[in-house]
Amino acid sequence: MVEIERKFLVKSTDFKEQAFTQNKIAQGYLSAVPERTVRVRIKGNKGFITIKGISQQGGMSRFEWENEIPVDEAQELLKLCEKGKIEKTRFEIKSGNHIIEVDEFYGENEGLVMAEVELTSEEETFEKPEWLGEEVTNDERYYNAYLSKNPFKQWGK
Numbered sequence: 001m002v003e004i005e006r007k008f009l010v011k012s013t014d015f016k017e018q019a020f021t022q023n024k025i026a027q028g029y030l031s032a033v034p035e036r037t038v039r040v041r042i043k044g045n046k047g048f049i050t051i052k053g054i055s056q057q058g059g060m061s062r063f064e065w066e067n068e069i070p071v072d073e074a075q076e077l078l079k080l081c082e083k084g085k086i087e088k089t090r091f092e093i094k095s096g097n098h099i100i101e102v103d104e105f106y107g108e109n110e111g112l113v114m115a116e117v118e119l120t121s122e123e124e125t126f127e128k129p130e131w132l133g134e135e136v137t138n139d140e141r142y143y144n145a146y147l148s149k150n151p152f153k154q155w156g157k
Contacts (some may be wrong), residue, residue, distance in 0.1 A: 003077035004122055007142055010113040015102050018129070019091035030083025032145040040077040043090070047074025051156040056058070059138035060122050071087070078150075084108070084148035096127035108151030114142060 039050040040076070047070055053063030068076075078085070092099050098117050105112040110126070117126055123149040124126040136142045 001063055001065055002061055004061045004119045004124075005116050006060060006119065006135060006136075006137045008115045008117075008135050008140075009133040010102055010115050010131055012131045015100075015115070015129065016094050018093045019102070020094060021092045023090050025086070025088050025090050026078065027086045027144065028078045028079055028084070029148055030077070032082055032144075032148060034140070037145045040074055040081060042071060042074050042078070045071055047071040047077075049074070049077070052080060054089075055137075055140075058122070059140070061122060082148070084151070085150055088142050093129070095129055098126045098128075100129070100132075105147070105152065109147050110151050112147070112152040120135040131138055 023044040025041060026044045027039055030040060035054050037050075037052045039048075039052070041048045041050065041096070046068055048066055049069050050064065050066040052065075055062045065140040086109065088103045088109070089106075091102040091104070093102060093115070098119075100115050100117045102113065103113045106113075115132055119126065140146055141155070
């Protein structure tokens with residue numbers, strides 16, 4: 001129940017031609033405090049509820065529990081979420097033995113394109129495509145819970 005992932009900015013849209021799936025995602029937070037985030041998500045035609053703990057030092061690892069729920073229940077729970085919904089399209093790209101998930105954000109976070117790769121250990125390596133940019137794993141500004149309260153479009157203001 002520990003998630004180990006690294007996050008990167010994306011330099012170009014070349015990833016789109018390599019994607020084997022893409023899904024629209026809408027998500028909100030019932031709780032977005034760093035010690036525990038409770039997320040409700042609709043991905044395609046499926047609903048999910050996810051609880052995440054605080055990130056360990058370095059930002060790569062943290063507790064994560066996720067369960068699929070009926071999409072109609074997810075739609076109702078989204079109505080209870082804190083202000084600041086996240087809207088994005090997720091593209092999945094195979095890279096060696098890994099799947100890289102690239103999120104292209106919309107709404108108040110439009111202009112942000114970020115990639116994540118899940119690993120089995122913090123030391124595990126993976127093939128980095130050319131379009132992968134700066135690593136932002138330990139930068140909390142790139143957590144979706146942060147983006148829901150402090151949208152990307154407002155960072156320069």
